[in-house]
Amino acid sequence: MEKYRGLSPAQFFHRNKEIAGFSNPARALYQTVRELVENSLDATETHGLLPDISVEISLDSNNPDRVTVKVADNGIGIPIHEVPNVFGRVFYGSKYVVRQTRGVFGLGVKMAVLYAQMTTAQPIYVKSAPINSDFIGEYLLYIDIDKNIPHVLKMRIRKKENPKLHGTVVKLTLEGSWVQAKKRIEEYIRRTALIAPYATIRYKTPEEELVFKRVSKKLPEPPQVGRYHPKGVDVEVLKEIIKTVRDPDTTLMDFLVKSFDGVGEKTAQDFLHWAGFDPSIKVKELRLHDLEALASKMKSFNKWRRPRPTTLSPIGEELLKEGVKNILRPSFVKAVTRPPSSYSGHPFIVEVAVAYGGEIPPQDQPIVLRFANKMPLLYDEGVDVSRKVVDEIDWSVYKVKFPAPLAVITHLCSTKIPFKGVGKEAIADVPEVEHELEIAIREASRRLRAYITRMERLHEIQRKEAIIRRYMPEVISAISEVASLDPSILEKKLEEILKRELGKKGVEQYVK
Amino acid sequence: MEKYRGLSPAQFFHRNKEIAGFSNPARALYQTVRELVENSLDATETHGLLPDISVEISLDSNNPDRVTVKVADNGIGIPIHEVPNVFGRVFYGSKYVVRQTRGVFGLGVKMAVLYAQMTTAQPIYVKSAPINSDFIGEYLLYIDIDKNIPHVLKMRIRKKENPKLHGTVVKLTLEGSWVQAKKRIEEYIRRTALIAPYATIRYKTPEEELVFKRVSKKLPEPPQVGRYHPKGVDVEVLKEIIKTVRDPDTTLMDFLVKSFDGVGEKTAQDFLHWAGFDPSIKVKELRLHDLEALASKMKSFNKWRRPRPTTLSPIGEELLKEGVKNILRPSFVKAVTRPPSSYSGHPFIVEVAVAYGGEIPPQDQPIVLRFANKMPLLYDEGVDVSRKVVDEIDWSVYKVKFPAPLAVITHLCSTKIPFKGVGKEAIADVPEVEHELEIAIREASRRLRAYITRMERLHEIQRKEAIIRRYMPEVISAISEVASLDPSILEKKLEEILKRELGKKGVEQYVK
Structure with a gap:
């Protein structure tokens, strides 16, 4: 039994x-x-x-x-x-x-x-x-x-x-x-x-x-408490929101405008017309099957404004860069904060930093440091969307040759992080999030490519310089003998030419 | 606010x-x-x-x-x-x-x-x-x-x-x-x-x-409802079990013997002596700090009997093999059911099948099919203990050369599967489970190695046979001419020698 x-x-x-x-x-x-x-x-x-x-x-x-x-x-x-x-x-x-x-x-x-x-x-x-x-x-x-x-x-x-x-x-x-x-x-x-x-x-x-110790006193704008976005509701959420409506005469039109994020009068009108609902119907009088139809139409309507990101608090490119520099001490870092986006009615922002060289230890694959709502995620990297996106990138496009001292820092802020478990360790591969992560990583990586290109050029120049310098004393003594010039003046002149021709100053600006 | x-x-x-x-x-x-x-x-x-x-x-x-x-x-x-x-x-x-x-x-x-x-x-x-x-x-x-x-x-x-x-x-x-x-x-x-x-x-x-359709009418022995093992309790579980004790005069000794799995009188006595508890103390009179000490001692005592596996229902080597054959149609399969083991007081049994060849598509790494309490696990393989164990094995030891048609089927039964989430997809890497998985996979793989060795030998023999057969007609006609023998008798004799020497019958038994 x-x-x-x-x-x-x-x-x-x-x-x-x-x-x-x-x-x-x-x-x-x-x-x-x-x-x-x-x-x-x-x-x-x-x-x-x-x-x-x-x-x-x-x-x-x-x-x-x-x-x-x-x-x-x-x-x-x-x-x-x-x-x-x-x-x-x-x-x-x-x-x-x-x-x-x-x-x-x-x-x-x-x-x-x-x-x-x-x-x-x-x-x-x-x-x-x-x-x-x-x-x-x-x-x-x-x-x-x-x-x-x-x-x-x-x-x-x-x-x-x-x-x-x-x-x-x-x-x-x-x-x-x-x-x-x-x-x-x-x-x-x-x-x-x-x-x-x-x-x-x-x-x-x-x-x-x-x-x-804090390296900055600049606090990101704190997040505000917001309202549900119409794309993020289901029948049960609708019922819950309707319960909080006090005025029994509230129309569906008013309800939409007052209770949701990103719904103005115009949008509400367009939606109700498209969905075939009477704007003047009283919301408290909607039956269960009306609510089902309403929730389903709200989800599939494509002209809502995006959720407002005032509920979010990204850390911003500058602070992210500061943080990465302070902890990883790389020789290159580029941070990207993407514009707000959304999935299923939940606003989100992706931030990414790509760091290279310096004290980052070379590895056979990129090091991924994951963050969600400013929390470090240390476990279950293998099933996280960030790892997936980083692994799918062909890094040779960005001139990275492994083993390489490369770290990718990802930060997802959202009112609803799609965690895979209550332990808050791995983020599910929601397509919208995946897409934004890829764009951000690629944007930062293009700068990395430029950096690596310049570093290669610098190394090439340094190599040339070393060769020239090796033979300069002989060249100087030969020329000074043939042309009867003062070797020290000749050396100074040659040094000037060398600097100008190798464009060393032009390269220096990219190296910290 | x-x-x-x-x-x-x-x-x-x-x-x-x-x-x-x-x-x-x-x-x-x-x-x-x-x-x-x-x-x-x-x-x-x-x-x-x-x-x-x-x-x-x-x-x-x-x-x-x-x-x-x-x-x-x-x-x-x-x-x-x-x-x-x-x-x-x-x-x-x-x-x-x-x-x-x-x-x-x-x-x-x-x-x-x-x-x-x-x-x-x-x-x-x-x-x-x-x-x-x-x-x-x-x-x-x-x-x-x-x-x-x-x-x-x-x-x-x-x-x-x-x-x-x-x-x-x-x-x-x-x-x-x-x-x-x-x-x-x-x-x-x-x-x-x-x-x-x-x-x-x-x-x-x-x-x-x-x-x-069922391929067998043999149902594994159903699992029975068991009692807690003393290694698996904490203060809160102890409190809960004590609540169910009816007789207010129940002694600690009686309580241990009657309420737990794997505790006989002798073991209970040894434990209480070791832990410094009075066997005749009434269990209902234990204070919170006694319970804490008791729970902690119960966890660290090393002489409890292992949890009894009657609460478990593995499918067994024979049925597992049947199932694998029926679905994967390999040319080789070896199933291993390990003896019962336990972690933190929870009994568990590991079963493994290694399948090779036949209709298994060759892949760059072993295919892993994971099961827990007879449930297929399809998601989050990347963070599952089975994937980890399979990846850590050096398959060349077993003569597997990738890409290879190799599948490893793992099945963990337990009264408490250490799932990583309520979605029941990935199993955490509990050391005891990891250890048993490795032993089982290696055991099955040794048989695979023998199979591959024999297959290699068979191929070698087949190659030799083909060569000999190619030249046999000439050899027969030459010998029959020289020795004036009947070619058909000579052919029959040579065929017999060939069969015996190549040991073909000995090989056949390993090939389905």
């Missing part, structure tokens, strides 16, 4: 922790650090604050597999009454809106809490000092897994001594393998510094203390 | 359908077929019934993107009162136990229902005729996404005309891209027939009707 039962979301993810990236003690430690750092970045730069983040990892002196992770930031904090749900309830959060953030699932930090409590039975410590509040809240809590609700062990609220102070501190202790995880975690912190060069990150481990 | 909110599991997966494999109309159609077929196989063979499954795909004549999928089986059926939750509530099911099944997440078919209702606003039709019941139930239902509960539109219960009839029929209509999906779906059905050669699968599409 089969036994049937339901699971709470917390029970589900407790049983299936590996699908959220918590597959073993090393990976769980990595994922914990990552989730906390990403929450801190979301709490700062998404709200226009220059991030100041401190990450501290310490080991239990009696048991080195008990690892404590502490992350502190200067972000907006979490409203004190929301802290228990934000840390203690799976599928709860502030990021279920149309806006570019690192977090989206409302899952990551809860997985860290779950993992801590299932391996060390320790609760999580949270201190929140919300911006524009006079108070600080401190909590010790864990998750009641059966019910998927927070269980608060201790709570303390006190007045801020400095009312201007704000931010969050999170501390938890889990079973983790520091020895196995530390390389990845450091790589993660390094790449975070690359993609967020306006952040200062202090990183303290049992062995060392690194400080990644 | 940030707005905080919670999502129901249905809302969560509605928003993030791509993480369950429903990323676009082609993939969604594939995933729908797959989830339904796998449920049907679980409902039959897991319960000792020879599967008879029919899959029917039809297109709306007015709109070819509206696809109806109907799957019928002769399984045990679903208890009539459970049907609404099984199809209409995310995280609900009968497979949250320690046993090998295809389904485990309680998510797949609900995703199909969600996808259908969000794209076509159509409810799902379910007919269930449970085994050992006199009734048949029919439902039309959809999911109330906000609340994650089933919403039943129509229900009808009637008496069975034939009381022996049992099984389930499911039908739903979704937006799907048949043109793009059909190759993958057919491949999926084909591979399912390979790994379940005791199943008959009827597959009807708008273009054709295929019947994969």
Whole structure:
């Protein structure tokens, strides 16, 4: 006889922790650090604050597999009454809106809490000092897994001594393998510094203390909360949006214009005419099969304006270049930020940098550094769209001969990154994204080709120069004897000719 | 101001359908077929019934993107009162136990229902005729996404005309891209027939009707529901198991012996002594920090018996070989079923077949066909542990020269397949699994090496024979002239010598 039962979301993810990236003690430690750092970045730069983040990892002196992770930031904090749900309830959060953030699932930090409590039975410590509040809240809590609700062990609220102070501190202790995880975690912190060069990150481990100082105080324009684009809805989303309409007399026409992104009166009229809907019908009176037809027509109409990119926050060519230079120290770098595009109603922007030479180690294929909404992606590269696009490019077209010191940095920003899993590691090959990536990489690579061409020419010139210089003394002495000229004047003249003819100055401008 | 909110599991997966494999109309159609077929196989063979499954795909004549999928089986059926939750509530099911099944997440078919209702606003039709019941139930239902509960539109219960009839029929209509999906779906059905050669699968599409008849009536031993292994528990699991203990006086000793797999009195005593626990302490009186210590000690104790494989159901070398022969038609195949092993307290068995020649198309690298709990895995091969192991093998050791007609079939059975995502496509590289895969592939490949060696020898012999035969008539006529012998007797004698010396009969046995 089969036994049937339901699971709470917390029970589900407790049983299936590996699908959220918590597959073993090393990976769980990595994922914990990552989730906390990403929450801190979301709490700062998404709200226009220059991030100041401190990450501290310490080991239990009696048991080195008990690892404590502490992350502190200067972000907006979490409203004190929301802290228990934000840390203690799976599928709860502030990021279920149309806006570019690192977090989206409302899952990551809860997985860290779950993992801590299932391996060390320790609760999580949270201190929140919300911006524009006079108070600080401190909590010790864990998750009641059966019910998927927070269980608060201790709570303390006190007045801020400095009312201007704000931010969050999170501390938890889990079973983790520091020895196995530390390389990845450091790589993660390094790449975070690359993609967020306006952040200062202090990183303290049992062995060392690194400080990644901001190289720029220029914060990208923060993303705004937007509305759904008509191409991105389905019947269920339509129902949900209609529920939020207050006025029972709202017409379909008004509904379209007021509730969606990129729909003006003219577009709405054109659409309704094309789709065969009466603009004056009341939206609350639409039946299920009307909604199905409406959703389907909205999806296939091709004249909506593109989704507005105000919900996005790319880092921009200049900052991207700064970040790449600072971390990879190449001899060439070209960054490209593409204009906004969209897939299924979700706006997105692709940014790419191609870096070459300098301290980049030569490899048999291009190194790919992937980022999504400013998060470094370190795992599952083999199934990521960026790897696919990079592999499909014939690099000999750009004069790259492998092994070559070539790195391709890709960054996708979107209100909805098409991740392949809740662990947020690989991006699916959505055709629109693939297309934009290819254009961006090719654009940057054309500059690389020009650079390599010039470097080849330079090497050719240097070779010629070396040959000429080898024979110059003999030529000078021969000519000076035959023509009775002063050898030193002759040498100076010849040197001038050499410089002019080899065009050395002209080449120098391309070499850093 | 940030707005905080919670999502129901249905809302969560509605928003993030791509993480369950429903990323676009082609993939969604594939995933729908797959989830339904796998449920049907679980409902039959897991319960000792020879599967008879029919899959029917039809297109709306007015709109070819509206696809109806109907799957019928002769399984045990679903208890009539459970049907609404099984199809209409995310995280609900009968497979949250320690046993090998295809389904485990309680998510797949609900995703199909969600996808259908969000794209076509159509409810799902379910007919269930449970085994050992006199009734048949029919439902039309959809999911109330906000609340994650089933919403039943129509229900009808009637008496069975034939009381022996049992099984389930499911039908739903979704937006799907048949043109793009059909190759993958057919491949999926084909591979399912390979790994379940005791199943008959009827597959009807708008273009054709295929019947994969069972090639064997031998059903592998069905898996049994087991208990947790002590190595596989954490504090939360311990708490959960202790909750189910009825007798308040149960001692820790009794608890270990009665509640876990692979723990006899002797082992329990040894463990408790080693871990420093009092065997007579009452398990209900253990405190949280005792439980933490207990769980941690249970994990690190190295003398538990291995988990028992009765919860597993491998297909076995013979059936695997049958399946491979039937679908790939190679000239050589060797199947290996490894003895049971375990990782983190989860039992698993690795099965591998290596096939060569025949109708396998030569490729630059081995073709890898992956299976997990008898499910074909078609996507994300690049990050799967099987691909990794196959790629790390130096095939020249086994005399394989690429391009070669080589296929490696891998099958992992476990009560807990370490999938990388809820879409169930790629398996993580758990070291224990990796190790077993390598041993199995190498074992099968040694036989392949012997086969290739013999084939090479055969070719050599055939070459020699051809040469000898070319000159035989002249030799015969010369000898018969010189020795005055009858050429026909001489020819017969020489033929006998030729056969014996070339050992042709000895070679023939290796060639099919």
